Amino acid sequence: MVRLNLPPFNINVRKSQGRLEIFDVIRKKFIVLTPEEWVRQHMVHYLKNDLNYPLSLIQIEGGLKYNKLQKRTDILVFNKQGNPAVLVECKSYKMKDMGEKVFQQAAMYNREMKAPYLVITNGWGYYCWSFREGDIRQEKEIPAWNEINRQG
Template sequence: TPEEWVRQNFIEYLKKEKNYPETLMAVEKQIAVNGMQRRFDLLVYTRNGQPLLIAEFKAPEIKITQETFDQVVRYNMALRVEKVIVSNGLQHFACEIDYTKNSFSYLPEIPAFPERCRYSGNGFS
């Protein structure tokens, strides 16, 4: 499907250009949100297993709207990740969420895999 094409290409971009380890990616897994089962497109974890980034993908002909963001934000209520990405393959939006201030900010580009998630004093974290 066109959405699957966007997902696969975006995952390759994250791996090759932004250094996200494929082993820390979960694709199309179910989560419980307000007692209902939902399926996210992509979830990336830190090396210690904490959710770091959630992404929602749409087909290129689907315009990214507030409804698209609302969908991924609903999924994130259960996960509380730091980064949210929405893409249709033509447009990409990334946000960083600050839970202490209950706010978010748009990022100028897709963030790289955080250095703090790569290594710790005891090896990988």
């Protein structure tokens, strides 16, 4: 697979019924390895290994309803109180333009989730925004777990 601009991790990949699959440490099963899943798994391991997020508070492909439509969030991290803290929208590493349309989709999901942080990534780079008291601010970094805990 393609080397992304995220730290490497101990990858567990297998071939099953002619398809490549990657082991998901959150769902604890093998998942079909698509370009988007490759990015999602890199982000999960980055959050866990580099930013110290506990795996037990990370949800993958959780459901939500928006305008009566069933949607799924890629990665949702909860704080220690059980409230949404960081919503991550993962796109395929083949997607070069993470522009306004991608931001609008992720922001739409976050209107329902109300996470204080929103991240969009394609594995080559990421954008992170914080939402506080009606103010939206672009951040330089994704907050580490200790920063999420300081905020409650």
